Amino acid sequence: MKGHVTNSTKDVVVIKWMDNKGVVLASNFVGIGNQDEVRRWNEVSKKYVTIPRPELVRLYNNGMVGVDKTDHLVSLYRIFIRSKKWTLRMIFHALNLALVSTNSWLEYQEDCKICNIPSTDVLDLLHFRQRVAEALIKMGQPISSKKRGRPASGGSSPVNLPITPKQHRFRNEIRPASEIQ
Structure with a gap:
């Protein structure tokens, strides 16, 4: 394959692969590696043709499935x-x-x-x-436990309840793990 360049220590490879548009990828993991064949639509001949695909492009495409889904969900x-x-x-x-x-x-x-x-x-x-x-x-x-609305009718004298410190009650989503049983 002609569309690749490596550095002098062979640590990094840069590949330009012609798909519908040019795709440039750089990697220090894998280069051209084991090439496989893929089918692409050719506009000029109006039919499918098979072209060689480097291993780096295959691995990139396999990993992009989750990224594409995440990008879509984030954009919503x-x-x-x-x-x-x-x-x-x-x-x-x-x-x-x-x-x-x-x-x-x-x-x-x-x-x-x-x-x-x-x-x-x-x-x-x-x-x-x-x-x-x-x-x-x-x-x-x-979470406040205050009652809303009009007070209940009934006894004329207010009930004297002992004053206790406020109890902290949380929804399950924000309750500390030590309180969930």
């Missing part, structure tokens, strides 16, 4: 931030990745299948993100 409900500070943009991008990658929503879906939870009760991506946001906002805040 991206957190936009108007800031010139790259650090803030990176933090929110990392949060987006953490929410949709196999570390969270996809793992949540797999866990629901394992636990035989009906598909109607499984949260979609938008509602999952909302639940995570609510849990992060309420983290460390006690």
Whole structure:
């Protein structure tokens, strides 16, 4: 194959492979390696042709399946931030990745299948993100047990209850692991 260059110590190889467009890849893991044949559509002859594909391109394409899915899921409900500070943009991008990658929503879906939870009760991506946001906002805040509305009619004298320190009750999503039994 003519479209490759290696450095003097043969540590890094750079390959240019002509697919529909030119693809340039660099690797210190594998180079041309074992080539295989792939079918591509040729616009000129209007038919499929087989062309040799380097091992580096094959490995790259195999690894891109998960990346493409993650990019798609991140783009659905991206957190936009108007800031010139790259650090803030990176933090929110990392949060987006953490929410949709196999570390969270996809793992949540797999866990629901394992636990035989009906598909109607499984949260979609938008509602999952909302639940995570609510849990992060309420983290460390006690859930209030104040009653709302008008006081109940009944006795004319108020009941004197002993004053106790507020009990901190959390939703299961934000409850410390030591309290979950």
